[in-house]
Amino acid sequence: MNGGSLLAQIMSVAAALLLLSAFALLAQRHMRALMHWFALQGVVLALASALVAALADVPELYFSAVLTLALKGMFLPWLLWRLVVRLGVHREVEPLWNITATLLVGAALVWFAFQVALPVERLTHAATRNTIAIALACLFLGLLMMVTRRKAVTQVVGLLAMENALFFTAVAATYGMPLVVELGVAFDVLVATVVIGLFFFHMRDTFDSLDVAALERRMREGEE
Amino acid sequence: MSPLDWLLFIPAVSGAVLLGVTSASLAAWLNLAASAGTLWAAVALARQVLAQGAWYSAGGWFYLDAFSVFLVALTALVAFTTSAFSRPYLLNEVAKGRITAGRLRLYHGVYQWFVLGMLVALTSDNLGLLWIALEAATLATVLLVSLYRTPDAILAAWRYLILCGVGIALALFGTILLFAAGSEVLGHGDEALRWSQLHLQAEALAPGLMLTAFVFFLVGYGTKVGLVPLHRWLPDAHAEGPTPISAVLSGLLLNVALYALVRCKSLVDASAPAGTTGSLMAAFAILTVSVAAVALHRQRDVKRFFSYSSIEHMGLMTLAFAIGTPLALFAGLLHMTVHALVKSGIFFAVGHASQAMGGQQIHRIRGLVHHHPALGWGLVVATLAIAGFPPFGLFTSEFLLFTAAVDTRPVLAAWLLLVLGVAFAGLLRQVQPMAYGAPPADARPVTVSLWPLYLHLAVALWLGLSIPDFLADWYRQAAHLLGGAA
Numbered sequence: 001m002n003g004g005s006l007l008a009q010i011m012s013v014a015a016a017l018l019l020l021s022a023f024a025l026l027a028q029r030h031m032r033a034l035m036h037w038f039a040l041q042g043v044v045l046a047l048a049s050a051l052v053a054a055l056a057d058v059p060e061l062y063f064s065a066v067l068t069l070a071l072k073g074m075f076l077p078w079l080l081w082r083l084v085v086r087l088g089v090h091r092e093v094e095p096l097w098n099i100t101a102t103l104l105v106g107a108a109l110v111w112f113a114f115q116v117a118l119p120v121e122r123l124t125h126a127a128t129r130n131t132i133a134i135a136l137a138c139l140f141l142g143l144l145m146m147v148t149r150r151k152a153v154t155q156v157v158g159l160l161a162m163e164n165a166l167f168f169t170a171v172a173a174t175y176g177m178p179l180v181v182e183l184g185v186a187f188d189v190l191v192a193t194v195v196i197g198l199f200f201f202h203m204r205d206t207f208d209s210l211d212v213a214a215l216e217r218r219m220r221e222g223e224e
Numbered sequence: 225m226s227p228l229d230w231l232l233f234i235p236a237v238s239g240a241v242l243l244g245v246t247s248a249s250l251a252a253w254l255n256l257a258a259s260a261g262t263l264w265a266a267v268a269l270a271r272q273v274l275a276q277g278a279w280y281s282a283g284g285w286f287y288l289d290a291f292s293v294f295l296v297a298l299t300a301l302v303a304f305t306t307s308a309f310s311r312p313y314l315l316n317e318v319a320k321g322r323i324t325a326g327r328l329r330l331y332h333g334v335y336q337w338f339v340l341g342m343l344v345a346l347t348s349d350n351l352g353l354l355w356i357a358l359e360a361a362t363l364a365t366v367l368l369v370s371l372y373r374t375p376d377a378i379l380a381a382w383r384y385l386i387l388c389g390v391g392i393a394l395a396l397f398g399t400i401l402l403f404a405a406g407s408e409v410l411g412h413g414d415e416a417l418r419w420s421q422l423h424l425q426a427e428a429l430a431p432g433l434m435l436t437a438f439v440f441f442l443v444g445y446g447t448k449v450g451l452v453p454l455h456r457w458l459p460d461a462h463a464e465g466p467t468p469i470s471a472v473l474s475g476l477l478l479n480v481a482l483y484a485l486v487r488c489k490s491l492v493d494a495s496a497p498a499g500t501t502g503s504l505m506a507a508f509a510i511l512t513v514s515v516a517a518v519a520l521h522r523q524r525d526v527k528r529f530f531s532y533s534s535i536e537h538m539g540l541m542t543l544a545f546a547i548g549t550p551l552a553l554f555a556g557l558l559h560m561t562v563h564a565l566v567k568s569g570i571f572f573a574v575g576h577a578s579q580a581m582g583g584q585q586i587h588r589i590r591g592l593v594h595h596h597p598a599l600g601w602g603l604v605v606a607t608l609a610i611a612g613f614p615p616f617g618l619f620t621s622e623f624l625l626f627t628a629a630v631d632t633r634p635v636l637a638a639w640l641l642l643v644l645g646v647a648f649a650g651l652l653r654q655v656q657p658m659a660y661g662a663p664p665a666d667a668r669p670v671t672v673s674l675w676p677l678y679l680h681l682a683v684a685l686w687l688g689l690s691i692p693d694f695l696a697d698w699y700r701q702a703a704h705l706l707g708g709a710a
Contacts, residue, residue, distance in 0.1 A: 119435060143390060166393060174400065185396070191363055215375075
């Protein structure tokens with residue numbers, strides 16, 4: 001067995017873990033558990049990029065791994081949790097649209113992702129077509145989470161989960177984007193999270209709620 | 225420093241400075257001065273590129289050719305006139321108590337950074353950097369759209385943030401796939417994201433991967449362009465944000481997003497089966513134009529109304545780039561220029577009109593021609609220009625686009641003619657009472673700055689009567705670049 005196939009196997013395991021956590025996020029109602037799964041996703045990403053760095057001998061990826069662990073495994077979940085506590089919504093249990101149906105739609109999206117990835121040619125040693133398909137599936141699951149959730153906080157977790165899927169794609173398909181680009185993207189994600197945090201406070205001050213669906217309903221009634 | 229350094233340095237620094245300037249009037253003048261400086265740098269840069277041809281910066285991060293430098297000049301020009309318009313407009317808003325001094329500081333600082341984001345996106349050679357800059361510009365506009373902090377503004381900005389966040393995430397997925405295809409050919413490094421390098425090797429890129437990447441670019445950047453059915457954020461963001469921001473969103477940011485899409489398309493075209501990317505884009509474009517034309521008839525808010533008109537025009541430009549013949553590309557570039565000028569001019573007029581009438585609902589704005597003749601006639605002429613009436617530049621570009629469509633897809637051309645008629649009727653039907661109806665009793669005079677509107681209209685008229693040689697040459701060079709593979 002050569003290094004290439006070992007790497008491919010490790011990436012398959014990482015992809016599976018990522019997909020598992022994406023489904024877990026989709027079905028999770030408790031804010032605290034949601035943050036745990038989100039942080040876990042960050043840690044899986046960091047581990048995956050560290051392993052690729054070691055096995056494929058791409059030293060820049062060590063840097064990405066550390067950055068990912070710090071930003072996505074620790075800082076962002078911590079920041080979001082702090083915000084949620086400050087806003088006093090950390091104990092809220094979110095009523096979910098039929099979980100079984102959501103998970104079934106999620107499964108359909110995974111199938112769809114495999115279809116989309118069909119024309120993709122063989123890439124690096126780390127990426128099989130399946131790895132790309134799973135990363136794409138995680139992207140779609142984040143999107144589904146944003147569509148089905150009503151709370152601003154969970155919508156944002158969905159957006160950040162999409163970004164995690166993107167990072168995984170970059171590591172698997174290309175051994176990571178060039179460092180400057182990686183840094184720029186991380187910076188944008190950080191700024192976006194801060195802006196989003198500001199919005200939570202604006203929303204609470206203006207509407208006294210972070211339930212986006214209810215806000216939109218109220219606005220529409222106001223117009224009529 | 226070279227003109228490019230100045231071009232990026234001025235907005236970067238002035239943005240930081242303006243965040244700290246407490247005097248509203250001083251900040252507005254500084255904003256204007258900084259925008260004038262950026263415009264000067266853009267003109268110098270454009271002259272340099274025109275004289276010497278495509279130009280790479282040291283380090284390979286920036287690359288300028290006819291296509292990008294023409295948009296740089298356009299962006300700097302509209303950013304400058306908008307800052308001239310926003311000075312009296314925002315001082316009026318402060319006087320009315322709609323925004324506080326602190327928010328005004330935020331506005332001026334973030335405005336400059338927003339311009340910086342667009343300029344970096346346009347000048348960067350690296351497609352990763354382009355993505356980062358476009359995302360940064362989006363985040364800046366999110367802050368600007370929510371400036372009034374009304375419930376509607378916050379919800380509009382939230383929807384904008386979430387929808388464009390998703391869109392731009394999909395575009396990043398496309399960029400990663402592109403990088404994967406590029407690094408097979410150019411090796412794992414910055415080279416594999418540089419447009420100029422990829423363009424040289426475009427035939428060698430893996431076709432399946434590139435086509436998949438293109439679908440993500442189309443959906444991702446297409447969300448930012450405002451293509452139907454991904455357009456839902458656009459009318460909200462235009463209607464609830466301050467009017468100068470509506471002007472630069474429509475006039476500039478949508479163009480930059482389309483620019484990103486077109487750049488990526490020209491890479492994919494070399495290896496993908498002929499016509500695939502064009503057909504995909506054309507399908508989105510036709511849907512966009514049709515939906516927007518009908519929606520024009522149903523709007524009650526004047527800024528929402530004109531934002532649907534922007535969606536329609538973005539659809540037309542997308543169609544032009546989708547058809548992709550030299551004639552269509554020429555039409556698309558001309559359309560981009562004139563639409564940016566006329567639409568931002570319309571928003572200047574609409575902003576002052578709603579200040580004078582005390583609201584932006586269409587039924588409140590009546591009799592502008594009697595009440596504010598200079599403003600009212602400006603709006604009438606600008607509406608005729610945007611509707612594609614001769615002798616304005618949009619007539620020329622729409623005519624060229626129609627001719628190109630007849631050559632390549634005749635059925636589509638017939639449909640296009642019908643839809644343009646519907647849009648035309650919608651525009652005139654809604655604007656007619658705004659201009660000629662009986663003015664309401666409570667309308668009050670406002671200080672206005674109309675020269676930006678007249679300047680834009682004059683340029684639009686000039687481009688309709690005769691396209692100056694240097695500009696035509698510029699468009700031809702850009703069209704040649706984009707159509708190089710065809």
